[in-house]
Amino acid sequence: MPRPKAPCGTYSAYKRHLRDGSPVDAACAAARDERTQTVAAERSAKKFATPVLTLVPADPVADEKRMQRAEVLREGLEVVRAAIAVVKESEPARLAPLLKEQREIARELGEIDAAEGAKSESLGEQLARARAARQAGA
Structure with missing residues (x-):
């Protein structure tokens, strides 16, 4: 039994629209935009949150x-x-x-x-x- 399709308004549904070649509706486009912003914010936070090395003042x-x-x-x-x-x-x-x-x-x-x-x-x-x-x- 196949899994049910993700409802429109989710990122999975957006990807399904692209795969199937069907037009992307406004709800799926909004889900894509939200996902893009979330991923970018996570990458930015990860990149700048913890320094790789901390400089120690010279003695x-x-x-x-x-x-x-x-x-x-x-x-x-x-x-x-x-x-x-x-x-x-x-x-x-x-x-x-x-x-x-x-x-x-x-x-x-x-x-x-x-x-x-x-x-x-x-x-x-x-x-x-x-x-x-x-x-x-x-």
């Missing part, structure tokens, strides 16, 4: 300190993670660039940490490790 004391690259990246990673948390709920379509940025920052941090790990080992420690490896292999 003059922290700005005076010179930050190393790793510190800048870690701070950027925190900002990106906060943005991901907000965007995930409100605008999932904008999530991909943030995830890409997060991966890039994590990769750079990994490179810096690996380079610092190699630098922290003294020359004597490097030689001792190389000798031990040679002796173990011989």
